[in-house]
Amino acid sequence: MKTMGDRLMYLVGLQFDSLTDFASKTEINYSNLNQVKNNKRDLSMGQLTKLIEIFPNLNVAWLISGEGDSFHPSQSNVCEPREDYESELLVEKLFLKMLDNSKVMRKIAEIKANS
Template identity: 25%
Template sequence: MKERIQKFIDYKGIAAGELASLLEVQRSNISHILNGRNKPGASLIEKMLVVFPELNARWLLTGEGNMIEKAQEQFVKNETGQKESPQKRSKSTESSNHLLNNKQIDKIVLLYNDGTFVTYNNK
């Protein structure tokens, strides 16, 4: 499994120390795993899967399948408690924002805890 963890680190373009910070574990834990001294425990594997939801658990555990799973469309609850996609929500938020103060949203930037981000432009 250490090879797959190293491959994932390389894929994400992060250092082992950054992975330790993201997972909130000691750097030595990651170092020992990557050097083959220790095997990753269930707690570390669980943290990886929570922090990186795109990481395929089957691949991490067995090497089978793709490293990265397709992102599933996420839903958020709107003001009435109903589920809607972020795209629909941003349009309704934009409309209500425009009505409230005559301003339109120009750009929305979503920052993820893995250091990546997505920018949505209103054009």
């Protein structure tokens, strides 16, 4: 999967009937997701944070850059909602701690700058 749009649609296909269903259940704007699907934009930091909350074992580095596995191998591939994040800041800190890849970090900075 070469693009973030391809990887997003892979994620959608795991558990959801359609992009519309995914948008509804993740509470992420369908129009924005459709633009990501069509490679017209990237997911924002807020949208990435929402996906981490919903898919706690999602490898965000994979979603952003295509590098690595789609889910962290040390955790179950069961995708269950996660309610225990207290703030977006905590999620962002955990997310950044997981990453040590400079390519991914540059992409995150680009996404933040465009958000």
